[in-house]
Amino acid sequence: MCLPLVADDSKVYTVVLSPRLKIAHLYQESGIRFCEPHAAQVHIYHTIRGLQRAGHEVTLLALQGRQILCTQDLQVFKSDVLPASHYGQLGLSGTSLFKGFESSVRRLQSELHLPYLALFDSYRMAEAGGKNLKGINLIHERFNLLALGGAWASRKLGIPFVLEVNADLLEQRKFKGVQERGLRRLFAVWATRMCLKTAAKVICISVDLKDHLSRNWNIEESKLTVLPCAADVEAFKPNHNSGIVRQGLGLTTEPVVIWVGGFYPWHDLDLLLESFAQILRRHPDAKLVLVGDGQTRSSVASTVTKNGLQHAVIMTGAVAHNKVAEMLSIADVAVVPSAPVTVSRGGTGTPLKLFEYMAAAKAIVATAVNQAREVILDGHNGLLVEAGDVNGFAEAMLTLLNDPAERTRLGQNAREQAVKQYSWEQYTKRLEEIYLSVLGNAQSGSSAIEIS
DSSP: OEEEOOOOOOOOEEEEOOOOOOOEEEEETTTTOOOOOOOHHHHHHHHHHHHTTEEEEEEEEETTTEEEEOOGGGGGGSSSSOOOGBBOSGGGGGSHHHHHHHHHHHHHHHHHHHOOOOOOHHHHHHHHHHHTTTTEEEEEEEOOOOHHHHHHHHHTTTTOOEEEEOOOOHHHHHHHTTTOOHHHHHHHHHHHHHHHHHEEEEEEEHHHHHHHHHHHHHOOOOGGEEOOOOBBTTTOOSSSOOOHHHHHHOOOOOEEEEEESSSOTTTTTHHHHHHHHHHHOOOTTOOOEEEOOOOHHHHHHHHHTTTOOOOTTTEEEOOOGGGHHHHHTTOEEEOBBBBOOOOOTTOOOOOOHHHHHHTOOOOOESSSHHHHHHOOOOOBEEHHHTOOOHHHHHHHHHHHHHOOHHHHHHHHHHHHHHHHHHHHHHHHHHHHHHHHHHOOOOOSSSSEEEEO
C-alpha cells in the first residue's frame, strides 16, 4: 500500500506500508504442549508474537488430542489450563459418531500392527481450518511428518500456503534410530511431496537445507527461500546477575563452559565430554554445565559417570526458556558441538542456542557443520573447529578460557551481528516480505519513507 504525502517544503514523499494481514499459523502434532521450553514452541511463539507486534492478526491452529486449538492469545505458551474459547469449531470430526469410528480404526491398527498415518488428525485440522479461518489471507505451517491439514485447508479455502521446513524429518528420524519403513514410509514420502508441491513458498532454516530440498526432493529454486532462526536480543542482553545463578548451582568463581539444547544424537556431546576432559588437566576447577533434556540424556549421564566427570559436569535438566538468558550469564565459553553429518543424513535442526549465545555476547566454540558454518566467521564472532576433532575443540575452549580479552571481543562481535541480522524483529520483517511476495504484492514489507 502506497500513500503519497506532501511535506511543508513541497517535496512529495511516498510512505510504503505493510498491509495488515490475517494469518493462520498451523502446527499438527497431537502431543505438543506449547508451554514447554522446546525449540519448536519457542520458534512458533516468537513468530506469532513478532507478527502480532507488527500489526498483523495471527491465529494459532494446532492439534490438541481430538480438539483443535484456535486462538490469538499468547497465553497458550505459558499455561496448559485454557478456557473453552481457545478451541475451534469442528464439524463431522467433532461428532460422537466420528470419534467412535476413529477409536475403532485406531484400535484395529494397534491390534493388527498397522502403521499410523495421521489421516484423522489431518482431516480434523483441515476441517477446523475451513470452519475457523474465514477471511484469512494466508496459511503458514511449521512442517511435521504426515501432517496434511495445512495443505488441505489451503486448497479448501483457496488461499496461499507457506510451508516452514526445519529439517528433512524422514532423514532426521532415521538418524534418531526411528526410521520409517514399509507403508508408513511410502505414505510419509507421498505426504511430504504433496505438502512441498502445494506450498507457494517453502521457508528453509539454512542454505544446506535449501540445497537438500532442491536436490533430493526436486523442488524448484524459485519456491525455496532461506530464513535462519533468531534470538530475543533484548531478553538475552548480557545484564543478568551471574552471581545468583552460580550460587544456585553451588559455584563460586570456577571457569564455566555451557551447552544448552535438546539431548539428541546430532548434538555431539561425546565430543564435548572428551574435549572437556582435556580442559580439566589445565583447569581442574572448570565446570561443564549441560542445560536441557531429551532422548540421549541418560546415555550422556552414563558417559559422565563412566569417565569420572561427575565432579565437573552439572546437568540441570530442562529449564524454562525465560530462564536460559540467566543461565548463560555464568558462561565463559558457550559451545555448539555437532555430529559430523550432513543435512541429507539428518544432521540438522533448529539451532536456537547459536543465536541466543550470540545475543548474550558469549564467546562461542562450534563445529563447522550445518548452520554454524554459515553464521560463525572463525576468529571474528566465534571459533570454528572441524567436526569430530576432539583435540581441536579442546584447544579452542582452552584458548578462550585463558584469554578474557578475546572472549569479550568475540562476544561483542557476536552480539552486534545478532542485533543487526538475527533478532526476531529482523526475522519478522523478512517473513512479511515473503508473505507479500506470495500474495503478489510488488511492494516490500518495509515501513521506509521513499523520496520520489
